[in-house]
Amino acid sequence: MEPPTFNRRLGQFRTVIDIEKGYSEPDQQYSPSARTTVGAPLGGLKKLFDHTTDPIVSGRYTINLRRLFVLLLILIGMITLWFVAILPEHSAEGTDSLIQNADGITNQDRLNNNEDHVSPHTGAQDSATYRYERVRGKGARTSLKKIQFKFPPESDQDRLQRESRLQAVRDGFEHAWTGYKDHAWGHDEVSPVSGGYKDNFNGWGATMIDSLDTLVIMGFNKEFDEALEWVKTKFTMTNNPTIQLPFFETIIRYMGGFLGAYDLTGEKVLLDKAEELGKYTLNAFQGSDFPNSHFTIDPSFSGRDESFVLAEIGTLQLEFSRLSKLTGNPIYDQKARKIFDILGTAMPEIPGFLPPNVQDGEGLKYSNFQASVGGMVDSYYEYLLKEWILLDGKATKYKEMFEEAVSSIKKYMVMTPEDGSKDYVILGQVNSTSKTVEPDMGHLACFMSGSLAMGSKYFGRSEDLLLARQVAQGCYLGYHHSASGLAPEAARFTESSQPGKFVTDPQHFFSQYRSRMEYILRPETLESLWILYRLTGEKKYQDQAWEIFQSLERSCRTSIAYTGLTNVNNVHSKDNKMESFFLAETLKYLYLIFSTPDVISLDDFVLNTEAHPLLRT
Ligand code: DMJ
Numbered sequence: 001m002e003p004p005t006f007n008r009r010l011g012q013f014r015t016v017i018d019i020e021k022g023y024s025e026p027d028q029q030y031s032p033s034a035r036t037t038v039g040a041p042l043g044g045l046k047k048l049f050d051h052t053t054d055p056i057v058s059g060r061y062t063i064n065l066r067r068l069f070v071l072l073l074i075l076i077g078m079i080t081l082w083f084v085a086i087l088p089e090h091s092a093e094g095t096d097s098l099i100q101n102a103d104g105i106t107n108q109d110r111l112n113n114n115e116d117h118v119s120p121h122t123g124a125q126d127s128a129t130y131r132y133e134r135v136r137g138k139g140a141r142t143s144l145k146k147i148q149f150k151f152p153p154e155s156d157q158d159r160l161q162r163e164s165r166l167q168a169v170r171d172g173f174e175h176a177w178t179g180y181k182d183h184a185w186g187h188d189e190v191s192p193v194s195g196g197y198k199d200n201f202n203g204w205g206a207t208m209i210d211s212l213d214t215l216v217i218m219g220f221n222k223e224f225d226e227a228l229e230w231v232k233t234k235f236t237m238t239n240n241p242t243i244q245l246p247f248f249e250t251i252i253r254y255m256g257g258f259l260g261a262y263d264l265t266g267e268k269v270l271l272d273k274a275e276e277l278g279k280y281t282l283n284a285f286q287g288s289d290f291p292n293s294h295f296t297i298d299p300s301f302s303g304r305d306e307s308f309v310l311a312e313i314g315t316l317q318l319e320f321s322r323l324s325k326l327t328g329n330p331i332y333d334q335k336a337r338k339i340f341d342i343l344g345t346a347m348p349e350i351p352g353f354l355p356p357n358v359q360d361g362e363g364l365k366y367s368n369f370q371a372s373v374g375g376m377v378d379s380y381y382e383y384l385l386k387e388w389i390l391l392d393g394k395a396t397k398y399k400e401m402f403e404e405a406v407s408s409i410k411k412y413m414v415m416t417p418e419d420g421s422k423d424y425v426i427l428g429q430v431n432s433t434s435k436t437v438e439p440d441m442g443h444l445a446c447f448m449s450g451s452l453a454m455g456s457k458y459f460g461r462s463e464d465l466l467l468a469r470q471v472a473q474g475c476y477l478g479y480h481h482s483a484s485g486l487a488p489e490a491a492r493f494t495e496s497s498q499p500g501k502f503v504t505d506p507q508h509f510f511s512q513y514r515s516r517m518e519y520i521l522r523p524e525t526l527e528s529l530w531i532l533y534r535l536t537g538e539k540k541y542q543d544q545a546w547e548i549f550q551s552l553e554r555s556c557r558t559s560i561a562y563t564g565l566t567n568v569n570n571v572h573s574k575d576n577k578m579e580s581f582f583l584a585e586t587l588k589y590l591y592l593i594f595s596t597p598d599v600i601s602l603d604d605f606v607l608n609t610e611a612h613p614l615l616r617t
Pocket of ligand 1: 252379444522523524581585609610
């Protein structure tokens with residue numbers, strides 16, 4: 001295996017694929033400091049025992065007294081280091097590593113956490129190396145089987161094409177980041193057409209925090225350090241302690257952003273911020289096991305919701321469980337699991353499907369609702385599977401809940417085109433009582449292809465992989481057939497007289513009169529293409545992603561950054577908005593689909609719904 005070399009153009013290390021393992025890793029020869037530190041002390045010791053002119057006899061060798069003194073000092077130093085730094089950790093491990101608290105967090109976990117807290121680096125080069133290794137999963141531990149495709153060695157031609165696409169995506173991110181930096185630094189969003197900014201997500205710098213781990217993954221180390229400095233010196237959550245903050249967005253963008261960036265860099269301030277935020281988010285739990293949709297920093301201003309949006313209460317589990325693992329404070333993990341445990345007792349009309357609005361309580365019945373995997377419910381289904389993965393397969397109940405939902409998706413939600421094509425399907429909206437399904441699929445629902453694909457690998461459900469491919473193809477066609485090359489917010493089709501089938505528009509694929517025509521730079525289709533590529537190794541998914549990237553360049557790029565469109569069939573309909581998830585997710589998934597597969601491997605990380613990678617430990 002060749003040692004990795006730093007590629008300045010891509011801002012990252014190039015590695016060579018290790019055929020046996022199926023992924024790339026840096027060669028030890030890379031580290032010059034490792035080599036010198038191994039060689040130098042031995043050489044120094046040898047010199048101490050060289051013949052001298054001022055001998056004290058010691059067998060065959062003569063020893064210089066001054067050198068002997070130096071040797072003794074080194075030995076004393078090493079013994080002190082042993083007692084101060086290494087021994088305490090090991091003795092703690094020996095005495096109570098098996099003690100487990102009520103929530104399954106062992107003291108061994110805490111020790112592992114402490115490893116994470118150790119300052120990872122001492123200088124610029126060290127931090128770059130640390131981040132490089134971390135992005136490639138150093139420190140990940142799991143007992144679940146590996147699901148990524150074992151990629152064979154790449155041809156030169158494929159590599160050149162992939163790297164030029166990777167570079168183009170990286171340039172795109174740099175363009176968006178520069179626009180944010182120049183026009184909106186420290187604010188939530190840049191306005192990509194007019195310039196200026198918006199503060200619509202707490203005013204805490206949403207784009208900054210949401211982008212931290214993307215900066216690390218793409219090797220923008222200097223830019224990351226600038227953003228980190230801003231977090232250290234300027235970021236605050238307490239400016240307005242009575243303002244109502246959206247729980248869901250705060251968790252997925254801010255807490256997820258801090259945790260993802262912490263897991264890739266070990267920068268303790270990021271964990272401190274996540275923990276401080278965690279403390280405030282507990283204010284959302286006001287006499288209920290479910291969190292309110294809004295919370296305040298000052299708890300005396302928090303109200304009490306009567307009903308709860310499923311996606312809002314079912315999309316904190318990854319963040320809260322990881323926060324507990326990293327801090328050793330079990331409260332977050334307990335809150336997260338309690339919600340899923342309650343939802344697991346629900347008795348809906350269709351097994352596995354829950355309505356967009358739910359109540360707090362065990363064994364509740366739900367009927368006559370519109371079931372989908374799109375807006376208001378989407379990431380609840382995503383987190384059932386991902387929480388099971390993050391908890392290393394131990395929460396069997398969540399796997400069962402996920403599988404039950406997948407079985408109902410297959411039975412009630414899948415709609416096929418009337419023309420008989422087997423290449424693609426859509427996931428419609430089901431009435432839970434009549435069981436009728438309508439050909440209406442939101443862009444958000446396109447994430448489901450990726451979850452189906454991962455579930456199929458973990459649970460050996462090979463037919464689910466076929467469905468995942470068909471769903472992704474349906475989502476991709478929504479892009480392929482529009483004038484801008486981008487898919488609408490909700491693609492609606494004409495109903496067929498045959499149940500479970502739909503009719504496509506001959507010109508536009510979806511019906512442009514019935515659909516919600518805006519595209520707000522959403523990532524879900526790219527997310528699924530990335531997962532499918534990593535699980536199957538099929539280049540087709542890279543090519544589709546590349547087509548979408550080119551559409552973004554053509555239809556959404558402005559002189560400042562990238563903008564959404566109010567109508568995907570009109571490239572001039574710029575909405576002057578760049579959501580932070582464009583940098584956190586859309587460009588990240590694009591970058592990852594053209595990276596080597598060891599970068600944020602699905603076998604090392606679980607990504608939260610905002611694409612923040614959480615290390616599996
Ligand atoms: C993101 O904030 C998250 O992916 C969320 O789960 C859904 N909406 C946006 C992206 O579309």
